[in-house]
Amino acid sequence: MTDPCASERDGDLVVLGGGPAGLAAAATAAEDGLRVLLLDSTPWLGGPIWRPGPGATPPRVAQRWLARADSAGVTIWPQATAFAACPPDVLHVERGRDVCRVRWKQMILAVGAHELFLPFPGWTLPNVMGAGGLQLLVKSGWPVRGRRVVVAGTGPLLLAVAAYLVRQGAHVSDILEQASWSALAQFASRLAWLAPSKLWQAATLQTRLLRTRYRPGCWPVAAHGADRLDAVTFTDGTRRWTRDCDVLACAFGLVPQLRWPGLLHCRLTPRGVWVDDYQRTSCDRVWAAGEITGLGGVDLALVEGQIAGHAAAGNNLAAARWFARRARLQRFAAQLDRCFQLRTELRFLPTPETVVCRCEDVTWRAIEACSDVRAAKLYTRCGMGSCQGRICQTALQFLQNWSADHVRPPAAPVRVGSLAGADQEHADAERTELP
């Protein structure tokens, strides 16, 4: 292992996460005069939404932000995962096979969201995946041409992913939208005045899906197959249908990645990290922007990123110019939330034998016998595996109304070797604080 302290680097501002929010924050703060270091754990910048397909270039808006960050002199580290913090001002970052210590004066958290995965019989079979996840995999070369796909779940991501898959040559037979027709109709009537451009987007999406059945008020109840998926059963609450398919792509919504805010003890709200008007968190010198402050889509992420960037640079006047636009986008997000709320029936999909914790193969029967996340961890090892509970704990928040357990490092998955150095330093720091 390399010496964890071998490489050090200081910056005025460290931005965690190079999605739309992080890129906008970094570029804005650098344009306002700060020395900025931007970290992203993937080899790609721009987050899931701006990831280019194989051989393709990133969308134009992404290129614009990358160019701005570049000409403002932002230092960008791709494939750099921040996984631990040592008070008061050191971050531990895994970069390839190295571990670096980064000293920060100010920090902007923009680590985004991940998909919510809900357990149902057969959901662990190969080729049952997240819809956003499948889209990312296809962008990285996963073949879908000629494959029969069912897309299930809720919200605008369903249509976006289905349209993308059709363009890539997949046969999308059905889109199962768990929200009812009436919820959708209500939403559409409000959408018109809220954001005409979004309505137009939705309409053009639909036209690419002429051969696909769009089924509001339907949801999957079981996936079938021996070593991989070969059919899915879905329902509208009364009838059931079974459809042969090669892939089932599920999009039950997104959840903010709250491990970093949790590690720093930032105050949370039911929507995500609490922030004030200037995107400041409850922690000293820490701002937050994008999906981690509440889901709201790419436009809101960009606006919040710019506010946080300006504010971190002390340019509150410029930050305040974005307040009205942020408020409008937040109203739109709230409407989306209401329309695409998950129905209670989805809580009853797992059977006693359904595996809920995929890392440790813990069944619904074992988990139901527990009173909370702590007990489930203790008695069943639920949430103790490689994903650190990201998949099962977010599912259990929905299924059982259990709140998340508090966060210990690492805040992101890294190699064991990387941890050893950070742990030692953390222990040393704690020791020196003793009287």
Next chain:
Amino acid sequence: MTDLTIRVNGRPLRVPTGLTVAAALAMADVPAFRRSVHGQPRSALCGMGICAECRVTIDGLAHQRSCVVLCREAMEVVTDD
């Protein structure tokens, strides 16, 4: 796009550059990337390094999340099956 060659469970596979290991395994039609603790077949779920279901052994290093690793020339990938 140029091609490169990796080995999947000992067999050579030509892939375009820029592919993730997960995508390469799907191209090679590997159904299960790993076996769960009770031996169930598993493959990619989240596509973004969160779920750890896509873990494989890469160049001798176990438990690598194949959805966030790009293929490199002469890479050795081993799955559980």
